[in-house]
Amino acid sequence: MVARPNTTDLTIGITPDIPPESAPVPCSALDTSVETGRRGFLRGLGGLFLGAGAAIAAPTIITNPAEAASVAAPRRQLSFVSLHTSEKLKVTYYNNGSYDRSALKDVNHMLRDWRTGEVGNMDPKLLDLLFQLRQRLRTDEPFQVISGYRCPKTNAMLASKSEGVATKSLHMEGKAIDITMAGRQLSRIRQEALNLRMGGVGIYSKTGFVHVDTGRVRQWGV
Template sequence: MVARPNTTDLTIGQMFAAPPDSPSPSRLPVDLGVESGRRGFLRGLGGLFLGAGAAIAAPTILTNPADAAPVSAPRRQLSFVSLHTNEKLKITYFNNGTYDRSALKDVNHMLRDWRTGEVGSMDPKLLDLLHQLRLRLRTDEPFQVISGYRCPKTNAMLASKSEGVATKSLHMEGKAIDIAMAGRQLSRIRQEALNLRLGGVGIYSRSGFVHVDTGRVRQWGV
C-alpha cells in the first residue's frame, strides 16, 4: 500500500453482532467482538467498551493537563486497522504545515462508532499523540483499533450495563482511543505513551489493549 496525501485504503469487512451483554464479574468489560490474528486477544472477552475514565483503581494524576507538544515532522502519517470491521486506513493527515481536511474526514470515518455507524470528529491532538507514539515504538505497523469514537447513545447503553464505562467518556468527544499493535507488547505501548505525557494512559492487560486520550495526564490499570 502506497501512502500519499488524501489517499486511503479502506477495505470494508463484515459488521459483527454485539457480543454477550455482560462479562463475568472477574473480567473487565471491553468493546470487542471479532477474531484477530493475535493469539488470545479476543479470548473470553465481553462486548462492552471501556470508558475513557474507567480504571481498575482510581487514576493517578501525574501532572497538570497539558496541550499536545509541538510535532516537528512536516509530514505526519498514521495507519489503522479496525478489529471490528476489518477496515484498513493508511493516510497522511498533516502535510505542508497544515492538517488535511479530507484526510481528517477519512480518519473520522475509520474511527466511527462501529455499533451505530455514527461518525464523530476526532481530536487532531489525539492523532498527533498517536503519531509520536508510533515514532517512539519504532514501527510502521498499524494501530489495531478496538474503540475510537463512541456516540452518546452507545456510551449510555454501555454505562447502564457496566460501572467500568464512564458516563462522560472522552470517547464521545473524539479524544480517546483503545489500541494494540502487532509486534509490540502492551507494557511498552503503555510506557511510551506515559513518556509522552500528553494525556491519560490506561492499560488493560487481560483485555489486550491500551487506552490513550488527550484529557488530563494520568495513568491507571495493570
C-alpha cells in the same frame, strides 16, 4: 488497497468472526438490550493482536517537549486497522504546515462508532499523540483499533454494563482511542504513552488494549 488522491489508502472488509451489520443504525435507535460491550467482544477475539484538500491551520501553542516534537514534523502519517470491521486506513493527515481536511474526514470515518455508523470529529491532537507514540515504538505497524469515537447512546449502554466505562467518556468527544499493535507488548505501548505525557493512559491487560486520550495527564489499570 485502493489508491486515494490525497495519499489516503482505504480497504474495507468484514472480519469473519463478526457478523456484518446490514446498515448503519442511528445512534438514537441503538438497542441497548444487546450485549455489545467491548469487553465481551474482546473476549471473543481471544489472543488476536494482530490530497490535497482544504487545509486547517496547525496549532501554534506547544505545551510540552513531546508535543513540540510532533508539531515540528513536516509530514505526519498514520495507519489503522479496525478489529471490528477489518477496515484499513493509511493516511497523511498533516503536510506542508497544516492538517489536511480531506484526510481528517477519512480518519473520522475510520474511527466512527462501529455499532451505529455515526461519525464523530476526532481531535487532531489525538492523531499527533498517536503519531508520536508510533515513533517511540519504532514501528510502521498500524494501530489496531478497538474503539474510537462513540456516540452518547453507545457510551451510555456500555457504561450501564461495565464500571470500567466512564459516563462522560472522552470517546464521545473524539479525544480517546483504545488500541493495540502487532509486535509490541501492551506494557511497552502503555509506558511509551506515559512518557509522552500528552493525556490519559489506561491499560486493560485482561482484555488486551491500551486507552490513550488528550485529557488531563493521568494513568490507571494493571
